[in-house]
Amino acid sequence: MSVERATRLRLIVVMAMLGVALLTLTAQLLRWQVFDRATPLAYAQHGGSKWVQKSLKPQRGLIYDYDGMLLACNLTTYSVGASPNAMPDEAYRRKFAEKMAPLLGQEPTAIMEKIADASRVYVRLADHVPQETAREIAQLNYLIVTLEERTRRVYPHGSLAAHLLGFVTSDLAGYRGSYGVEGFYESVLRGKPGIGVAEPDPWGEPIPIAMAQYTPPEDGKNLHLSMRHTAQYLVERELAQALRESGAESGTAVVLQPRNGAIIAMASLPTYDPNRYADETYEMFIDPAISTIYEPGSVIKVVTVAAALDSGVIDQNETFYDPGAIEVGGNPIYNPDRQAYGSVDLTTVLGKSLNVEAAQIAVRLGPERFYHYLRRFGFGSLTGVDLAGEVPGGFKTPDDPEWSESDLGTNSFGQALAATPLQVAVAIASVANGGLLMRPYVVQAITDNDGNSVITAPKPIRRTVTAQTAHTITRMLERAVEQETVLARVPGYRVAGKSGTAQVYVAGGYHPTATIASFIGYLPVDDPAVLILVVLRRPQTSPWGSQVAAPVFARIAKELMVLLDVPPDAVRQHVTDLPTPTAIQP
Amino acid sequence: MKNVQTVPPVQTLLRPGRLVHRFVGHMEQRNALGILLIVLLISLVGWLYLTQAYMISAANLQIEQSRQKLREIEAENATLRVEIAKWESLSRVEERARALGFAPATSAFYLSVPGYSFEEASAWQANRLEINP
Numbered sequence: 001m002s003v004e005r006a007t008r009l010r011l012i013v014v015m016a017m018l019g020v021a022l023l024t025l026t027a028q029l030l031r032w033q034v035f036d037r038a039t040p041l042a043y044a045q046h047g048g049s050k051w052v053q054k055s056l057k058p059q060r061g062l063i064y065d066y067d068g069m070l071l072a073c074n075l076t077t078y079s080v081g082a083s084p085n086a087m088p089d090e091a092y093r094r095k096f097a098e099k100m101a102p103l104l105g106q107e108p109t110a111i112m113e114k115i116a117d118a119s120r121v122y123v124r125l126a127d128h129v130p131q132e133t134a135r136e137i138a139q140l141n142y143l144i145v146t147l148e149e150r151t152r153r154v155y156p157h158g159s160l161a162a163h164l165l166g167f168v169t170s171d172l173a174g175y176r177g178s179y180g181v182e183g184f185y186e187s188v189l190r191g192k193p194g195i196g197v198a199e200p201d202p203w204g205e206p207i208p209i210a211m212a213q214y215t216p217p218e219d220g221k222n223l224h225l226s227m228r229h230t231a232q233y234l235v236e237r238e239l240a241q242a243l244r245e246s247g248a249e250s251g252t253a254v255v256l257q258p259r260n261g262a263i264i265a266m267a268s269l270p271t272y273d274p275n276r277y278a279d280e281t282y283e284m285f286i287d288p289a290i291s292t293i294y295e296p297g298s299v300i301k302v303v304t305v306a307a308a309l310d311s312g313v314i315d316q317n318e319t320f321y322d323p324g325a326i327e328v329g330g331n332p333i334y335n336p337d338r339q340a341y342g343s344v345d346l347t348t349v350l351g352k353s354l355n356v357e358a359a360q361i362a363v364r365l366g367p368e369r370f371y372h373y374l375r376r377f378g379f380g381s382l383t384g385v386d387l388a389g390e391v392p393g394g395f396k397t398p399d400d401p402e403w404s405e406s407d408l409g410t411n412s413f414g415q416a417l418a419a420t421p422l423q424v425a426v427a428i429a430s431v432a433n434g435g436l437l438m439r440p441y442v443v444q445a446i447t448d449n450d451g452n453s454v455i456t457a458p459k460p461i462r463r464t465v466t467a468q469t470a471h472t473i474t475r476m477l478e479r480a481v482e483q484e485t486v487l488a489r490v491p492g493y494r495v496a497g498k499s500g501t502a503q504v505y506v507a508g509g510y511h512p513t514a515t516i517a518s519f520i521g522y523l524p525v526d527d528p529a530v531l532i533l534v535v536l537r538r539p540q541t542s543p544w545g546s547q548v549a550a551p552v553f554a555r556i557a558k559e560l561m562v563l564l565d566v567p568p569d570a571v572r573q574h575v576t577d578l579p580t581p582t583a584i585q586p
Numbered sequence: 587m588k589n590v591q592t593v594p595p596v597q598t599l600l601r602p603g604r605l606v607h608r609f610v611g612h613m614e615q616r617n618a619l620g621i622l623l624i625v626l627l628i629s630l631v632g633w634l635y636l637t638q639a640y641m642i643s644a645a646n647l648q649i650e651q652s653r654q655k656l657r658e659i660e661a662e663n664a665t666l667r668v669e670i671a672k673w674e675s676l677s678r679v680e681e682r683a684r685a686l687g688f689a690p691a692t693s694a695f696y697l698s699v700p701g702y703s704f705e706e707a708s709a710w711q712a713n714r715l716e717i718n719p
Contacts, residue, residue, distance in 0.1 A: 069671065069674065070667055070668070070670075070671040071671075073664055073667060073668060073671075074664060075661070075664050075665060075668060076657070076660075076661035076664065076665075130665070131658070131661050131662060131665060132665075149657075154668050156668045156671035156672045156675065157671065157672075157675045157677075158675075160675070160677075207646050229676065230676060233676040233677070491693075561694075562691070562694045567696040568696065571696040571698065
């Protein structure tokens with residue numbers, strides 16, 4: 001065979017091979033693209049392909065107070081891990097431990113213990129490592145060290161308003177708000193996760209510009225509370241002082257604006273640090289202001305008298321005869337001091353907190369009307385506050401088989417009746433607000449990152465009593481403070497208020513000495529800016545609300561007036577009376 | 587003289603340059619140009635593909651780096667906001683104020699300013715809603 005012929009043969013063979021390859025390729029492409037199109041398409045669409053789907057986490061909404069102070073936010077921290085099996089020898093391990101120890105705030109020996117088992121693929125060295133430290137660790141260029149980014153909810157003010165805020169737990173299901181506004185507004189704060197479907201890079205992460213589907217995450221909305229951190233701080237400070245001075249086991253204070261129901265401060269002690277919720281017991285998370293019921297005691301006399309005045313059963317100028325004891329439903333009722341006061345008016349009934357007259361008035365009202373008014377004031381039902389875990393409290397009514405007429409007598413001065421501190425505050429706030437019961441609220445506005453905002457509109461629930469009745473009761477409560485509860489006076493301001501002292505119910509009856517002492521009041525009387533309720537449980541120095549709770553009310557009220565820019569009555573009256581510039585022009 | 591054709595060694599025949607030379611030598615000039623054009627076209631397409639792939643990879647890396655940077659800045663921002671909030675917390679401010687010799691005010695004094703309407707001021711106070719995220 002000549003050379004030329006041999007060459008041509010080889011070329012033909014090569015060309016034929018290339019032709020066969022090309023034909024095979026074309027045939028396969030035709031099969032995928034035309035004849036058997038459905039199979040690869042289904043493979044790609046049902047996750048059998050190499051496409052990767054990644055859930056894009058949204059940022060949880062932030063929480064601010066009324067003045068824009070940051071109360072809850074998200075912080076990026078890192079979990080630091082290492083691979084002991086990739087460490088060559090003991091000397092390397094020791095050197096590694098010595099380098100990492102100061103960065104992680106641990107002893108080298110502690111790190112050595114963690115990496116002692118050379119067969120382990122991964123060990124966690126530390127959690128919640130701040131970004132700065134993580135950067136320093138990354139600069140060490142250890143290939144055996146991993147840094148996992150994590151988001152953590154942080155409360156910069158520690159225990160301030162802990163019950164009001166709640167906290168965020170994390171488990172396998174993700175992050176979830178619990179208690180307080182974190183729990184109530186979970187769906188608003190959480191946001192919506194996005195989805196990214198894309199081809200993976202060599203490390204399995206989706207390639208950003210090769211996204212087949214991209215739904216961006218919607219960050220959670222931000223909450224702006226009606227609570228003011230300054231007011232909250234002073235309330236917590238005064239409450240802590242009250243517990244120290246009175247020896248009380250625990251205490252609660254509620255401060256709200258009667259005209260719109262906005263909660264300015266709400267504190268309960270003892271409390272906890274939401275940053276370290278894992279160190280606390282479950283009982284500590286329950287907010288006593290909305291989730292723990294108590295017997296309000298004589299504070300309820302305000303409701304009893306208001307109901308009787310409003311329904312026309314009694315007259316505001318009527319006098320009553322106080323024999324010192326009365327029997328209702330076979331149950332004897334005495335005044336708190338077991339004294340008889342003879343002829344008394346309604347102001348004295350409220351000022352001296354006479355149980356006998358309260359029971360007399362309730363009997364004259366009759367159970368139907370009395371319980372009707374209790375319900376109108378919101379007892380036995382939720383206030384509707386935007387906080388997680390509220391309980392409704394309750395009381396027996398004639399519809400209950402266990403109810404007896406004696407319950408009517410004891411209910412009239414706040415015994416055998418369960419309510420939360422917030423319920424009591426909201427009920428009396430309706431009197432301060434001219435008889436209009438408002439829904440209490442904590443969140444003033446909800447905003448998103450695009451600048452949209454939804455502002456909470458004050459919501460009237462119902463009228464409890466007429467404006468005239470409310471005004472009359474306010475005048476009586478003002479005189480009661482002036483004449484009887486002197487420790488609740490606030491220099492420069494007219495105050496309306498009522499103390500309460502309730503026995504503590506224990507198994508089998510009432511405790512012989514333990515009480516729940518409280519005081520509720522509002523000021524300035526002519527245009528109430530705030531209502532304050534102070535509740536002290538089991539005080540040791542005195543059992544009476546007028547002795548231990550009233551001074552706390554006065555201290556809080558005095559500082560709040562300065563904080564909220566409410567000048568004393570005389571100044572306001574003087575300023576209001578001043579002629580306007582146009583009026584004095586000739 | 588008889589023209590004797592000498593056969594070159596096999597190694598020389600199999601040299602790629604020689605193969606092409608011989609192959610092209612036997613082809614029409616037009617065919618050779620066509621093949622050359624196809625080769626050039628394939629090269630161009632390949633070059634375009636590689637360039638595009640490179641640009642995509644580079645852009646991808648840049649996006650990822652930017653995202654990482656954004657995450658870091660946001661995280662740093664959050665850290666600073668927490669720090670600021672901690673420094674502004676009233677317990678710290680009170681502690682610092684006391685250390686500097688300040689004492690809590692026991693009373694406030696109000697001055698009456700002619701023409702200043704308290705009602706208006708109250709209304710403003712009641713209606714204001716500062717939202718400063």
